[in-house]
Amino acid sequence: MRAAEGADWIALLDDDDEWLPDHLATLWSNRDGHVLVAGTSVRVRGRQTRAHGAVSEEPEIVRSPARLLFPENSFTISAAMVRRDVLMAAGGFNEGIRHAEDVDAWLRVLERGTGLLLAEVTCRYNVHGAGQMSGNRPEALAVYREVLQDYQGRPWLTKGLLQRFETVAAWDDLQAGRARRDWPEVRKQALWLARRPSRLAALTRLWAFRWRARHRRYFIPGS
Numbered sequence: 001m002r003a004a005e006g007a008d009w010i011a012l013l014d015d016d017d018e019w020l021p022d023h024l025a026t027l028w029s030n031r032d033g034h035v036l037v038a039g040t041s042v043r044v045r046g047r048q049t050r051a052h053g054a055v056s057e058e059p060e061i062v063r064s065p066a067r068l069l070f071p072e073n074s075f076t077i078s079a080a081m082v083r084r085d086v087l088m089a090a091g092g093f094n095e096g097i098r099h100a101e102d103v104d105a106w107l108r109v110l111e112r113g114t115g116l117l118l119a120e121v122t123c124r125y126n127v128h129g130a131g132q133m134s135g136n137r138p139e140a141l142a143v144y145r146e147v148l149q150d151y152q153g154r155p156w157l158t159k160g161l162l163q164r165f166e167t168v169a170a171w172d173d174l175q176a177g178r179a180r181r182d183w184p185e186v187r188k189q190a191l192w193l194a195r196r197p198s199r200l201a202a203l204t205r206l207w208a209f210r211w212r213a214r215h216r217r218y219f220i221p222g223s
Helices: 023-028 084-089 101-109 137-149 159-180 183-194 197-215
Strands: 009-011 036-045 048-052 060-062 080-083 115-126
Touching (some): 048 197, 159 183, 183 197
């Protein structure tokens, strides 16, 4: 961030991701009135692709940090552009944590204004597994939970939101257990999810969100 001194906005790019044609122009033309703006990214794992960002063909205005915790954080860091003054006022990125440093920063940024998720695909996000959040779920979830301790008492961090966050974690752990054929883990998570109707209600909302994300139409520039 210090290297960007004098800039009004900062656009970020991980070294193994790729900005697609017109990425910066698209974000720049939609920035007004917001503190954080991101295009949709395409997550690429081998031959599989999935859009990550807006779940419809219309932009989504994000009005609360809670949106990052449920159904999920839809701001891919390499697809995002953030107002520098707001990021600095929020304390910048916490370099002392792994995995969730972008979510931690976006939570604080979105306490100071709205975000915008654009439907246009502007970024290619390469999923490798090892070294990424998806490659070390237990460690990543532990970091998430530790980060959330710093936000206790915030009006948007309700008990219900934390329960929905844990529902997503349990469902993803169940699916990971199925992939490993770890049936005790599958039973453990299924029983936890079934104990309370509120968890099943949150799970239904999560399924609907992910169905929309999987089935939305998108165009990859340059493809």
